[in-house]
Amino acid sequence: MRRLRxxxxxxxxxxxxxxxxxxxxxxxxxFLVGISVYMITLxxxxxxxxxxxxxxxxxxxxxxxxxxxxxxxxxxxSIVGEKEQTTLEPLLATPISxxxxxxxxxxxxxxxxxxxxxxxxxxxxxxxxxxxxAVPLQALTxxxxxxxxxxxxxxxxxxxxxxxxxxxRASDARAAYQFSSFAILPGLVPxxxxxxxxxxxxxxxxxxxxxxxxxxxxxILYLAIRVFRREQILTRWK
Amino acid sequence: MIQAQGxxxxxxxxxxxxxxxxxxxxGEVFGFLGPNGAGKTTTIRMLAALIAPTSxxxxxxxxxxxxxxxxxRRRVGVLTETPGLxxxxxxxxxxxxxxxxxxxxxxxxxxxxxxxxFELWDxxxxxxxxxxxxxxxxxxxxxxxxxxPEILFLDEPTAGLDPxxxxxxxxxxxxxxxxxxxxxxxxxxxxxxxxxxxxxxLFRTRMLAVGAPAALKKEMYGRRTVVHLASPSPGIEQAxxxxxxxxxxxxxxxxxxxxxxxxxxxxxxxxxLVELGAEVRFVNExxxxxxxxxxxxxxxxxxxx
Numbered sequence: 034m035r036r037l038r039x040x041x042x043x044x045x046x047x048x049x050x051x052x053x054x055x056x057x058x059x060x061x062x063x064f065l066v067g068i069s070v071y072m073i074t075l076x077x078x079x080x081x082x083x084x085x086x087x088x089x090x091x092x093x094x095x096x097x098x099x100x101x102x103x104x105x106x107x108x109x110x111s112i113v114g115e116k117e118q119t120t121l122e123p124l125l126a127t128p129i130s131x132x133x134x135x136x137x138x139x140x141x142x143x144x145x146x147x148x149x150x151x152x153x154x155x156x157x158x159x160x161x162x163x164x165x166x167a168v169p170l171q172a173l174t175x176x177x178x179x180x181x182x183x184x185x186x187x188x189x190x191x192x193x194x195x196x197x198x199x200x201x202r203a204s205d206a207r208a209a210y211q212f213s214s215f216a217i218l219p220g221l222v223p224x225x226x227x228x229x230x231x232x233x234x235x236x237x238x239x240x241x242x243x244x245x246x247x248x249x250x251x252x253i254l255y256l257a258i259r260v261f262r263r264e265q266i267l268t269r270w271k
Numbered sequence: 272m273i274q275a276q277g278x279x280x281x282x283x284x285x286x287x288x289x290x291x292x293x294x295x296x297x298g299e300v301f302g303f304l305g306p307n308g309a310g311k312t313t314t315i316r317m318l319a320a321l322i323a324p325t326s327x328x329x330x331x332x333x334x335x336x337x338x339x340x341x342x343x344r345r346r347v348g349v350l351t352e353t354p355g356l357x358x359x360x361x362x363x364x365x366x367x368x369x370x371x372x373x374x375x376x377x378x379x380x381x382x383x384x385x386x387x388x389f390e391l392w393d394x395x396x397x398x399x400x401x402x403x404x405x406x407x408x409x410x411x412x413x414x415x416x417x418x419x420p421e422i423l424f425l426d427e428p429t430a431g432l433d434p435x436x437x438x439x440x441x442x443x444x445x446x447x448x449x450x451x452x453x454x455x456x457x458x459x460x461x462x463x464x465x466x467x468x469x470x471x472x473l474f475r476t477r478m479l480a481v482g483a484p485a486a487l488k489k490e491m492y493g494r495r496t497v498v499h500l501a502s503p504s505p506g507i508e509q510a511x512x513x514x515x516x517x518x519x520x521x522x523x524x525x526x527x528x529x530x531x532x533x534x535x536x537x538x539x540x541x542x543x544l545v546e547l548g549a550e551v552r553f554v555n556e557x558x559x560x561x562x563x564x565x566x567x568x569x570x571x572x573x574x575x576x
Contacts (some may be wrong), residue, residue, distance in 0.1 A: 050359035
């Protein structure tokens with residue numbers, strides 16, 4: 034546990050010194066919050082009271098995408114960065130266990146992704162309330178809250194699992210980033226479903242997606258843990 | 272400190288290490304020499320409990336490989352071929368991170384001690400990526416020593432260093448030897464190995480020879496005396512009929528005489544040559560470098576021939 038904490042703090046300290054990571058973790062959510070509030074303002078300007086509610090609904094979907102996008106940057110640089118700096122072998126020569134190493138790398142990406150997503154969501158609600166008023170907030174239902182608070186950790190975990198698998202085979206960050214991008218697909222599913230139905234989310238859909246994500250996460254994490262064995266890292270990773 | 276029996280590692284069909292037998296006692300500096308791709312790094316990785324052998328066994332720092340790998344990793348320090356430092360973290364943060372992964376008491380104090388020892392204290396807050404190559408190598412060695420390991424595996428510790436930095440590293444190895452640490456040194460620098468190592472092992476997939484550098488040279492080449500003659504003195508090598516002379520070769524105006532004990536037998540040799548009419552200019556022992564030994568063994572030449 035102590036070593037896991039040490040690794041986590043090292044990962045975050047390193048990430049904070051990486052401009053690409055800081056951009057992905059801080060600036061992108063701020064940009065999305067800003068653009069969402071602006072779109073709701075435009076909707077309100079049309080004069081139709083439902084327009085701002087539709088824009089609000091659409092904006093909420095960003096908070097199902099963010100938990101898949103934010104960990105990409107951290108996880109890619111965390112693993113490919115170790116390869117590029119040839120730091121993996123000294124790290125593996127310490128008494129850290131394979132599981133601690135895997136969890137350290139995974140949680141270093143999942144925790145900020147979930148926390149930043151929830152903070153961004155809070156900021157979005159506050160900004161909407163201040164700039165536009167209370168009307169759009171009527172669209173914020175229990176299924177939406179369940180989506181954003183319940184699905185985000187699973188979406189982040191899935192994204193990190195995919196990124197870890199891809200990064201173990203990639204030799205540069207750009208390639209890892211490109212190949213890991215499909216990890217955002219589960220975050221797009223609700224966006225597509227909700228948009229096509231032109232309706233509010235319903236709880237059954239949230240539960241169904243949650244169940245699918247649990248299975249996907251279990252498979253992806255099982256594969257990632259297999260890849261994260263000392264022997265594999267030293268002899269197979271390129 | 273390190274005992275290996277039949278240690279073997281295969282990667283698919285490729286045999287990287289073939290039946291390595293090794294016994295390195297506490298406090299010894301053991302030089303592990305061999306060409307690139309000989310399997311030296313694989314051997315270090317096996318002995319440092321990083322990868323498993325395909326077959327064979329080893330006891331490292333009192334623990335059996337495969338049964339107590341974590342304990343082995345606690346007790347050994349590894350300097351990898353490249354320094355492997357987190358470039359964005361400061362020199363101090365790099366060391367602190369590793370110190371906290373080991374059971375090091377008072378990590379801050381230990382880190383300060385090693386930063387001062389390697390004269391990096393004044394640069395402690397600079398990112399490791401901004402340090403010179405020599406400084407990065409010193410930082411990597413400090414990292415390998417932080418937890419006071421009983422065995423230190425050093426893979427090319429002076430590669431790419433300027434002479435001054437290389438000397439600092441060599442002095443450090445000497446200092447560690449006096450502290451009873453066991454050092455397993457992989458190097459291509461044969462002069463360094465000759466000077467630093469108590470024993471060396473010449474390795475290419477399997478161990479070709481093991482021993483103290485001087486003993487290996489003696490074993491491989493015997494001891495030979497070179498007699499420099501003032502004039503050619505033709506036929507004198509055939510006339511040299513002393514019982515302790517095992518072989519005589521001529522090279523221009525020099526005779527290369529193989530003897531069992533030159534210290535005792537040289538006076539009689541010179542006396543006999545003078546009796547045979549030779550004009551002896553001077554006599555010296557034929558020096559064989561570790562490089563000669565290395566090249567002969569690696570190329571599979573019979574050195575005595």
